[in-house]
Amino acid sequence: MDAPTTESAGNGADGDSGAWGWFTPSPAKSPEKPTDSTEPVESSGTAESAAEQAVPPTAPRTTPQAAPRAAGRTATLPPRREVPAAAGPVPESALEASVRTQRPAAAEASADALLIRRTMAEIEPVAEQVTSYFYALLFVRYPDLRQLFPVSMDEQRDRLFKALLTAAQRVDDDASLTEFLAHLGRGHRKYGTLPEHYPAVGECLLGALARYATLSWDGEAEAAWIRAYTKISQIMIDAAAEDEATAPAWWDAEVVAHELRTSDIAIVTVRPDQPYPFLAGQYTSVETPWWPRVWRHYSFACAPRSDGLLSFHVKAVPAGWVSGALVHRARPGDVIRLGPPGGSMTVDHTTDNGLLCLGGGTGIAPIKALVEDVAEHGRRRPVEVFYGARSDHDLYDIDTMLRLEHAHPWLSVRPVISSGPTGGVYRSISGRLPDAVREYGPWGEYDAYVSGPPGMIRSGVDALVGVGVPSDRIRHDAVEELVAAGE
Known part of the structure; x- marks a missing residue:
């Protein structure tokens, strides 16, 4: 997901006929x-x-043309906050400061x-x-x-x-x-x-x-x-x-494969009931039949395929309704729902820039999709993947990534393990993902992609900017959406 910028907006809505x-x-x-x-x-x-x-019924109204309220209300409202007798200007908060600093000075x-x-x-x-x-x-x-x-x-x-x-x-x-x-x-x-x-x-x-x-x-x-x-x-x-006019409100998708890679991570493959257009690096929202109206975002773990199948990497988290259901309950034959695709963490195929990809945990899923996308376009551009995990046990998809590396000479995959021994994984690096990125630069001519938990995205972006990657060439899903999803 992205946060583009452009010129300032006007005060009203197009075609607005009045304040109300x-x-x-x-x-x-x-x-x-x-x-x-x-x-x-x-x-x-x-x-x-x-x-x-x-x-x-006596609650204050702020909208003179509002629709009638429901009847039968008897309880009281929370107390209204008291206003100081001589209230001065409200001081600038962290929110205002952050908004102000994000806008161009002019x-x-x-x-x-x-x-x-x-x-x-x-x-x-x-x-x-x-x-x-x-x-x-x-x-x-x-x-x-x-x-x-x-x-x-x-x-x-x-x-x-x-x-x-x-x-x-x-x-x-x-x-x-x-x-x-x-x-x-x-x-x-x-x-x-x-x-x-x-x-x-x-x-x-x-x-x-x-x-x-x-x-x-x-x-x-x-x-x-x-x-x-x-x-x-x-x-x-x-x-x-x-x-x-062009798309359904959602797609029904049948689970056709369910592979448990670890005790809490599963690769789920589904077949939508009708064509599902998306780009490698994007994500969708998923609803399961066990928790209606509860949706969670998951990135596609593959580029578009000729057979129309879609794959997701899902990690069950504590109290995760959707993730727990997908990992521990879903089986072939079950039907889930998919929302429309979203996100702009996609490859620009009009350039020959190299790709620098940082994937942490199940964040390796969209990175794998990007690698497949580059391979399908047939252009030999360098792709450097740093695959981060806490331990070698958490590198649940390393074999797949190494097979891709073996098949494509332009691809380099470096496992990075933040704690524990690294001897069990081929060419693994010990340390934090941002530190490994700094060590193996320079990356000034690369387009960067970051996928993983919110904290990893923040530290990864900081590291990339620190080693000279222009911020407008760093792509990642919006941190606020990842935090909101919770899974």
Whole structure:
């Protein structure tokens, strides 16, 4: 997944007829027969508990044209935060500082962007309460929407807040915001989200912000968020409508092979029920029949194949619903669901640049797919793979990678073991993956690819930049999405 940048966005949405336009998404841009959608998965029991407490009819409203609420609410709201009598300006938070430093010095933030970021800075310390309150409002005012979400809500809260942070960081960046939200809009189809659901979400989002951003929330801030949400929702609705014309909301895929490589790692091969277009280096979301509406992201472990089969490397993690099911329960004949492909960690075949690939743990899966992709294109360009693991036991796919190295003289595979002996693996290196990369450079003329746990991606990117690889030639899945997925 990627985070491109571009020029700053305007304050309103295209075709917006007024401040409250987001309550009525443009019919001309909406699908005639909308299907499903909602990108974040799973969320916390805290939100569910708050919803069960209910919201009284006298709760303050921030949206004059909102739909009628559900009846029968009797419990009380969480107490509103007190506002100091002489509240001064809200100091810049770590969030604001990071957003500011990520933008070019010459680009000035718009008035709406500044208002939105101040709101985000204020609610950042109370993110858990804000997201719990948001879901409480949503499920009480619109109980029919509860069916779109998984039974457990533990991760949904975290995913929502991370999505808000990401949107806040890109509010002045039209192309980046559109790419990010269009991907979400297409992916949300598999959850059953319809255009008419967006006003309800926006209403409850504003309600939660108004309750907790007591220092920075006023008429101007509210209007800025309304304009931003109008734009956000319309981009997602339009992307879903366009995607519906060419692709299903999801693909059913039959498990045709299940190979347990270690006690907690399996290679799962599936056959989709219809053609599944993707590129080597991309990923998809997976739902199992044992945990409906719970989706997790997994990279493809192969380049596109003539037989249409797809492979994934899955490691079961503690409390991992999807990963545990795929590793320990799935068997040939079972049917899982796949969402649309995503991510831009793909090979640029218009250049002859070498490829420098860092794969840690099951992060070797997309690296293997990239090697296959280069081989299929038939261009002899150098590919250097550093395969990192804690011990030689964790190098579960080293034999496959060494066979590829033997078949392709342009490929070099270096196993890197961070702890324990290295004698059991051919040409293995002892130490940390970033240190090995620094030792074997220079890499200034290579395109770099990093795949693995979030911590490894961060350290790997730092190492690559440190040895002279330009940051615009380093590709990896978005760290925030990996953290949100949890598996």
